[in-house]
Amino acid sequence: MALSEETRARLKKVSTATLATAHYKRGFRNQFIQGVQPVSKPKSESMVGEAYTLRYMPAREDLNTLEVFRNHDHPQRKAVNECPPGDPR
Numbered sequence: 259m260a261l262s263e264e265t266r267a268r269l270k271k272v273s274t275a276t277l278a279t280a281h282y283k284r285g286f287r288n289q290f291i292q293g294v295q296p297v298s299k300p301k302s303e304s305m306v307g308e309a310y311t312l313r314y315m316p317a318r319e320d321l322n323t324l325e326v327f328r329n330h331d332h333p334q335r336k337a338v339n340e341c342p343p344g345d346p347r
Contacts, residue, residue: 269306
């Protein structure tokens with residue numbers, strides 16, 4: 259389900275601390291990626307959007323040669339390609 263513009267605008271007004279507490283109360287104890295920094299200058303408003311979860315598992319040299327990743331049906335490649343166009347996730 260897509261995030262409506264009304265919901266997006268309302269979420270931009272919520273603080274990070276409030277969201278963290280709400281997640282904590284629902285059992286999400288580890289909800290942040292450590293050491294994240296902006297690639298360019300920081301934006302003045304909060305970033306809000308739908309989550310797109312990608313589970314990345316590093317390849318083992320003894321099991322996964324480069325040939326494996328040339329397959330368009332490889333789960334990791336497929337997940338990255340399925341991320342919606344223009345989606346900043």
